[in-house]
Amino acid sequence: MAVQDASATRLADKPPKVAFWNDPVKRGYLFQAILFLVVAFLIYEAAANAIENMRKQNIASGFGFWNVTAGFDIGQRLIEYSNTSTYGRAFWVGLLNTLLVASIGIVLATFLGFVIGIARLSRNWLVQKIATVYVELIRNTPLLLQLLFWYNAVLKALPEVRNSAALPGGSFLNNRGLFMPDPTFGENFRFVVLAFVLGVIGCFIYGRWAKKRQDETGAQAHYLPVAIGLILLLPLLVYFLAGQPMTLTYPNLGRFNIQGGLQIFPEFVALVVGLVIYTAAFIAEVVRAGIQAVSRGQTEASYALGLKPGPTLDLVVIPQAMRVIIPPLTSQYLNLTKNSSLAVAIGYPDLVQVFTGTVLNQTGQAVEVIAITMLVYLTISLSTSLLMNWYNSRKALVER
Amino acid sequence: MSGTATSPAQSVAFVRATPAQVLPPPASMVGVVGWMRQNLFSSPANTVLTLAMALLTLWVLPGFISFLITDAVWSGADREACIARNGVVPGACWAFVRDRLNFFIYGFYPIDQRWRVDLFFLLGAIGVAWMLWQKAPRRDIGFYYFVLVLPIVSFFLLSGSSILGLAPVDTARWGGLMVTLVVAGVGIVASLPLGILLALGRRSKLPVVKFFSVLFIEFVRGVPLITVLFMANTMLPLFLPDDITVDKLLRALVGIGLFASAYMAEVVRAGLQALPKGQYEGAMAMGLGYWQMMRLIILPQALKITIPNIVNTYIGLFKDTSLLLIVGIFDFLKAIETARVDPQWAAPTTSATGYAFAAIVYFIFCYGMAVYARSMERRLSVGDKR
Numbered sequence: 001m002a003v004q005d006a007s008a009t010r011l012a013d014k015p016p017k018v019a020f021w022n023d024p025v026k027r028g029y030l031f032q033a034i035l036f037l038v039v040a041f042l043i044y045e046a047a048a049n050a051i052e053n054m055r056k057q058n059i060a061s062g063f064g065f066w067n068v069t070a071g072f073d074i075g076q077r078l079i080e081y082s083n084t085s086t087y088g089r090a091f092w093v094g095l096l097n098t099l100l101v102a103s104i105g106i107v108l109a110t111f112l113g114f115v116i117g118i119a120r121l122s123r124n125w126l127v128q129k130i131a132t133v134y135v136e137l138i139r140n141t142p143l144l145l146q147l148l149f150w151y152n153a154v155l156k157a158l159p160e161v162r163n164s165a166a167l168p169g170g171s172f173l174n175n176r177g178l179f180m181p182d183p184t185f186g187e188n189f190r191f192v193v194l195a196f197v198l199g200v201i202g203c204f205i206y207g208r209w210a211k212k213r214q215d216e217t218g219a220q221a222h223y224l225p226v227a228i229g230l231i232l233l234l235p236l237l238v239y240f241l242a243g244q245p246m247t248l249t250y251p252n253l254g255r256f257n258i259q260g261g262l263q264i265f266p267e268f269v270a271l272v273v274g275l276v277i278y279t280a281a282f283i284a285e286v287v288r289a290g291i292q293a294v295s296r297g298q299t300e301a302s303y304a305l306g307l308k309p310g311p312t313l314d315l316v317v318i319p320q321a322m323r324v325i326i327p328p329l330t331s332q333y334l335n336l337t338k339n340s341s342l343a344v345a346i347g348y349p350d351l352v353q354v355f356t357g358t359v360l361n362q363t364g365q366a367v368e369v370i371a372i373t374m375l376v377y378l379t380i381s382l383s384t385s386l387l388m389n390w391y392n393s394r395k396a397l398v399e400r
Numbered sequence: 401m402s403g404t405a406t407s408p409a410q411s412v413a414f415v416r417a418t419p420a421q422v423l424p425p426p427a428s429m430v431g432v433v434g435w436m437r438q439n440l441f442s443s444p445a446n447t448v449l450t451l452a453m454a455l456l457t458l459w460v461l462p463g464f465i466s467f468l469i470t471d472a473v474w475s476g477a478d479r480e481a482c483i484a485r486n487g488v489v490p491g492a493c494w495a496f497v498r499d500r501l502n503f504f505i506y507g508f509y510p511i512d513q514r515w516r517v518d519l520f521f522l523l524g525a526i527g528v529a530w531m532l533w534q535k536a537p538r539r540d541i542g543f544y545y546f547v548l549v550l551p552i553v554s555f556f557l558l559s560g561s562s563i564l565g566l567a568p569v570d571t572a573r574w575g576g577l578m579v580t581l582v583v584a585g586v587g588i589v590a591s592l593p594l595g596i597l598l599a600l601g602r603r604s605k606l607p608v609v610k611f612f613s614v615l616f617i618e619f620v621r622g623v624p625l626i627t628v629l630f631m632a633n634t635m636l637p638l639f640l641p642d643d644i645t646v647d648k649l650l651r652a653l654v655g656i657g658l659f660a661s662a663y664m665a666e667v668v669r670a671g672l673q674a675l676p677k678g679q680y681e682g683a684m685a686m687g688l689g690y691w692q693m694m695r696l697i698i699l700p701q702a703l704k705i706t707i708p709n710i711v712n713t714y715i716g717l718f719k720d721t722s723l724l725l726i727v728g729i730f731d732f733l734k735a736i737e738t739a740r741v742d743p744q745w746a747a748p749t750t751s752a753t754g755y756a757f758a759a760i761v762y763f764i765f766c767y768g769m770a771v772y773a774r775s776m777e778r779r780l781s782v783g784d785k786r
Contacts, residue, residue, distance in 0.1 A: 032608035039612060046639035053638045124446050125439035126453045140766035141759045142719040145733060149755040338624035345726055356630050366634040374623045374631070381622035
């Protein structure tokens with residue numbers, strides 16, 4: 001018995017000998033080693049070829065071009081830029097223009113998308129059908145086609161400068177864009193800004209206090225009027241108290257051009273309109289799916305407790321739907337940001353148009369320029385993903 | 401009530417013994433009026449909303465119809481047909497589309513060789529019908545026809561081959577809808593197997609495989625397609641040895657194919673994750689190896705539940721082919737862009753007509769795929785219903 005036991009344990013200690021190609025662990029190592037070598041070889045070959053080809057074609061390498069004078073103009077810019085600025089400066093102009101379009105687009109697309117998403121679930125037949133037609137029509141045609149349509153067929157068809165349409169408030173609309181009064185801020189305007197910041201902080205504090213009071217006593221606070229008073233009326237009051245420290249420069253309609261004023265470029269308008277209308281259709285579907293994911297029992301229970309349809313949507317449906325909505329909504333925001341690179345097709349000076357377009361053509365340094373551009377988009381995408389994962393983990397349903 | 405043995409109907413004279421006649425619902429609750437009261441005018445707010453939307457529809461729809469149909473110009477030889485007469489601008493200039501239709505479809509493909517493109521369309525249509533029609537005979541052959549025979553035959557058919565006696569046609573002369581369909585087709589055929597491999601790699605237990613898969617997927621999904629196309633266009637020639645020149649269309653195909661496969665990988669991964677662990681364990685308990693398990697047990701189920709999402713990815717891919725015009729490929733949208741600025745057809749509504757036509761064509765393809773995806777979704781959910 002004892003001998004038998006000993007031999008049995010010895011057998012268990014020593015697994016039967018198998019050929020290494022039949023051992024999943026060893027085979028795994030081998031496979032990984034091969035894959036690693038293949039990838040490394042491909043990267044090495046590509047790099048060697050690139051260096052060789054660039055040497056032959058006399059393309060400079062490195063990031064020395066960053067501080068070289070660019071020598072081209074950019075129509076729309078948020079920071080100082082002229083044709084004597086450097087390529088590096090052009091990069092920042094392009095990046096800021098991308099971020100401007102993306103942030104405005106995200107705000108407007110969210111608003112429109114939620115409206116249409118809720119309209120798609122409306123019990124009103126006409127509203128629901130119109131929303132459905134909108135979503136199907138927009139989602140099934142390419143964004144680029146829509147952008148070209150807005151730019152070439154709508155905005156370029158506006159009247160020429162001399163026939164500009166005069167809008168109320170001293171603005172002009174023509175095929176070079178929308179010309180609006182340009183505000184110049186005086187010394188005392190900082191008080192208005194200060195009042196606005198204080199208003200926002202005050203709103204936040206009031207909200208915390210109101211929630212605490214409601215949790216303790218059940219008394220509901222009138223949040224909206226207080227918020228309007230603090231954020232809108234307070235700065236307005238300070239504005240008049242400070243002696244209206246803002247002057248408007250009105251655009252001047254000349255024979256061939258418009259002098260002064262704030263010009264909003266048609267490229268910008270076309271891009272924002274196109275992106276908002278396109279992304280809103282996708283956001284609408286996300287919102288619809290999110291609301292439908294909340295079971296009917298939740299709504300019915302809420303009605304049974306005596307809540308009206310409005311509060312039911314506010315307090316019961318939307319908070320639960322948001323859990324489902326947030327992750328795909330984030331990816332729609334990222335899609336909008338990435339899609340803003342289609343600006344290159346209508347000539348809006350975003351990152352891709354300025355940097356991957358003009359700078360690449362002038363310097364010929366494809367590797368560096370494309371690497372920088374991709375790095376920017378990767379940084380935006382990955383940091384947004386991280387932020388949203390963090391938010392999601394906070395908001396996720398805590399189960400028993 | 402309590403204690404009485406006789407039924408109420410017998411003891412109380414005024415209780416009726418037979419059920420009352422069911423009255424028809426009030427006239428205002430049935431038929432057209434009832435439907436309208438329920439769906440359009442259920443509350444004051446709803447009534448206001450309905451009226452506002454009806455006004456909006458009445459404002460937009462007649463303009464659309466008159467532009468596209470009633471005021472449109474249907475025939476004519478050049479711009480004279482579509483320019484304003486007596487200060488009145490006519491509607492859509494369909495004469496322009498009719499005149500340029502061949503250009504939109506074939507681009508600069510030699511006129512006497514265009515039957516080859518037509519044959520390609522026919523073969524493609526047969527392949528698509530064979531794959532999609534659930535009751536078609538021998539769908540297994542249809543699959544191989546679609547992923548193997550069709551690409552090879554199409555390649556020789558379109559680019560030419562001396563053995564078959566077909567004159568070579570340079571890809572620079574390809575254009576229009578044909579290029580859009582070629583690129584979309586290659587993307588569709590190539591992205592699924594690549595995407596499956598990447599998805600399996602991402603879920604692999606081997607760290608090196610997983611690392612490369614995650615790196616590739618996250619990298620491609622984090623950047624816009626246009627930068628991938630720029631990269632394929634300008635950097636691919638740099639990375640290859642001097643003596644290899646890559647065709648411009650092929651570069652774009654590589655870019656689109658890699659881009660689509662990264663998105664496909666995430667779709668397939670979602671399907672793999674949706675399968676219960678028991679399926680994997682069951683397959684392993686049966687003694688199946690990794691590839692046997694994937695091929696026979698896991699992938700058939702995972703792909704089945706992701707068919708709607710795969711088709712949605714294809715819709716995105718089809719729309720994305722329009723970006724090729726930015727890197728100078730002569731696709732369908734580029735053909736429209738070129739034709740609409742042609743002075744021969746310079747008229748006020750030429751651009752809008754061109755875009756309307758492009759929108760209709762893209763819509764037909766994409767909406768067709770969407771309808772198919774929805775019907776598949778319904779079919780697949782039938783089996784899971786209890």
